[in-house]
Amino acid sequence: MQNPRNVPDDALRAAREHLIRRGLRDGTQLAEIVSPDIEHSWRRSIGVEASARPEAFLFVNDFDPDGILIRAAKSVMDHWLQSLSGMGISLFLSDQSGQIIARRLGDKAHGNRFDEAYAAEGFNFSERSVGTNGLGTPIEGRQAVFVRGAEHFNEALSPLACAGAPIMHPVTRRVIGSISFACDTGLDNPLMLAMSREASSQIERRLLDLGSATGLALGMSQLRLSSSRAPVIMLDAQAVMTNISGLAVMSSELHTTLWEQLRGLEWTGAKQTIEIPSLNVDATVQRIDDSGGSSAFALELSRIPDAASIPRKVDADLPGTDSSGVGAAFPHVIRTAFDRAGQGPGAIAVCGQGGSGKLHHTLAWLNGQDSGPGPLILDACLLPEEKDASWFQAAREAIADGRSVILRHLEDLPRSELNRLKALDAAVRQQPEHPPAGQDRAAPSPARLVLTMNPEACPDFVSDVVSQIAARVTVPTLSETKERIPVLAAHFLDAAAPADRSTLSAVALQGLMRWRWPGNVAELRATLESLGRAHPGRVLQANDLPEHFRNTGRRTLSKLESLERDAIVAALEQSGGNRSVAAEALGMGRTTLYRRLRALGIETPEFMAP
Template structure:
């Protein structure tokens, strides 16, 4: 690791014109036309220019990538905040801006007080959330520090981006204590005419102070964990688990519960639970069932340093099962393919099927209605496969064809699944009624082993018209499947089920706790179908590997930081959407109409979840 600092660049201000010309020549002639070291600038700057040109980075981009600041940058931000505050007090009205980026170059903190300097920086997208890696904006005091992994200065025209030319940046890397992993960068930025070697020295010193704060914070977290364990494990033989945001460990009796699934479920549940001081007896989710436990929170030096000690009580103390859990030892179990069939729903479904009723499985798109119906017949009618008829797809020039096929199947005691009944037209209602009568007639002669419903409908009653709602209500026993959002605690288990059904290599893929926490936090508008596609895509990209938070789609990576918008934020969101609509999607015009800067508009669009 090369962390030695580059020397402060020297030379008269007139050199800025020469440097600008050297950059223009390299851009015009190309990488191969100018041999290395013949550009006429410092080696570190030439290397960065060549990397930027090789990545086809524009010198004046219309926009650059933006991401909302999420919880994973909070620790670095907290370590830097006190240093920023202290430095702000010392420099007073001096025209110096402070920047902190994460390890990718995304700016996660900015302090700037001088209005004209703020305007220059905003026009260059130098604000929180914007990507200042070299591949995004070229040579600069954050991204180039990451690429070189050492302190350096980028002065005026040495910036690859034309909008940054008035600025000189002195940057330094920030390394994680103990591991030496690069976690971010710090940079001071000022007008080039104001830059001095002292700026460089201060930047390096601030970087070391941030690293020192990270070390102290890690120590506080470890002390909270150890204290939590000692509190819970005093003379106890019960399983004891200790968790914080990123760590989980246990005594010998509790080792069987240590897994990424358990950590994701426990941390998500406990961090959202309104726990009071002292030990409390509550139900907690584990991958196999809800368990009764005595839980105590042990606070660290900061809210996110909190740890929880969990002492599991014997099984005879366990609470009744909740929606989304799995009951072990059930007399009858549906196959894993019926992913969204929770124990409560499973009981309703089995009771309805075994009573020979016509059954309507209700749920929104992607909730697994067809899979649940298929699982029922694979369990109870193993000797014959059901006839599947999609009401929404039958041929309009042969409307009676599906009815004839269904009638013949029921007469032969072959089960029938009618899909998408919400699309049934009014003139077809009587045909479904006739099918129910046909089922009843066939049921009177069925053998005891075959006495289960022969007709199952899948329907989205929320999307159905009144004639369908009336039909289903009159003829069928309705079993509603929950949305995935309603059974979020079951998501780690569902991920396991989905992986089990994949080919060799992909089924060995695993998910880290942080990735599972993000999956639990996501709203899943596409329900189980969306989860299945997501897991299958990730397993295809990383067969047999460990899926981490950064491997998830961007929308999922930030799911854990999502919250309900306030009334004021919702009104602001609607105003921005209206401005974008009036401007035909032109963000510059929309920003002008709203009276805000373009970078401010970008930040608000992401923070307020506006896609445009």
């Protein structure tokens, strides 16, 4: 069946190319050629410079296979597929970005054909990317549309006819995805448009049912716990409810960190007690399972957190902060360890892995202790170059003037400097502990000697001396204190582009929270500042993160998937890395192979042929 105006595909292509060449200000009327919906979509596509080239289809593959939209659509799509059996019509579901997140093939033999048109899970069909199509256009236009043949903006889709409708959130009426019925251009039927509208309504009703189940469970928990004066928080992956006391502590960052913490718990009973380090409180947690199979949690905090412990926006000018932003995320446990170590008169050894923020935590603590001159910072790895030991004289003079000294990278201290290190410790111990009687009690505190070191890299002769003269403070790795990540990330993004600051989406923040951070805070800083400079003023999505962040939550493969993975790896090896040849040997389309490579976590070298 041809388009309603019986315009040949060649004439449609000519009209579209004419519009592209002449630009949006061209006054050519297309009413005799295409419907107003298609013309408006063409013009939108041109305005955002969508591509008509087949290679414009991006394989994103960034979605939750157990997400609520997929769960709501599953039974609807299965029902329509059974009803349309034998008609050659397939169904496609997209999320709000236009990414295909599910499909049902009406004819298995057509699978390769759809794959060649990139109509498979994980590919981006947004109108901004590939122009007019049956998934992206309903999202942009917020209404159902039928796109036939060459009415598609991208030539890869011209063999298809697609009728699609937007899916609205049942409460907010915000577009959260789309559903499309697609077939070969010779098989399309005008009823497909009505079918897409009906399928969309069915999915919206199913969404309301699923949402009501979770909302009811959360609401019931709130009623049971509402007599508590302490904060009560109910949350699932997408939503949060809280009482009045909980409003002061709740934020999108806390939601993300709590969800990551709770989803990893091993449940042995109905309730558990957990620690929330970012708030310095304990909480009693109860798990709630909804009818859709996902979980929600109800938390009752042990007390109302102190205002000082509630995460806040980083302000680099506040006392106790520094240019790294680490001071603004100064964990209570580290501050307590510094205070305890600082009760004695001798040196303090700050121990931790490289990049964990030892210097920055030290600066934050010293700044909070004394408003006097900044400390003298020396690096042990440079001391062999100081033949005249001028560093030692400078350090003694600083201590005599009441100025603290920080000696970094103590693991690189030459053996010849050990006696001078002991002498500096003696110098700080000889200072008066308190100002003499009659003097201002607000006078600066005595100078401190702080040594930063990586114990794993320290030679025995250094470790032995440190154990004799210094009280230790251990700085945990970033992977051990991931609750700091939201505050640190906000600061590093702000530092990268202060005038046009980027922010993190919830999914992107989850990607950061799940990474193991072998380079600690230094790695986080380099990552966020690079992203902030590359994407100023944007809400960073999971796709913007480096590849290794997007694979951290990969699930365990089933036995069947493991067998499939082994077969694909063997085919790639036998083809010498040629993915087209491997796909043919496996009996699947090349696009399907790309999709399975990503889904099964198969890493392929850059030199492999496409």
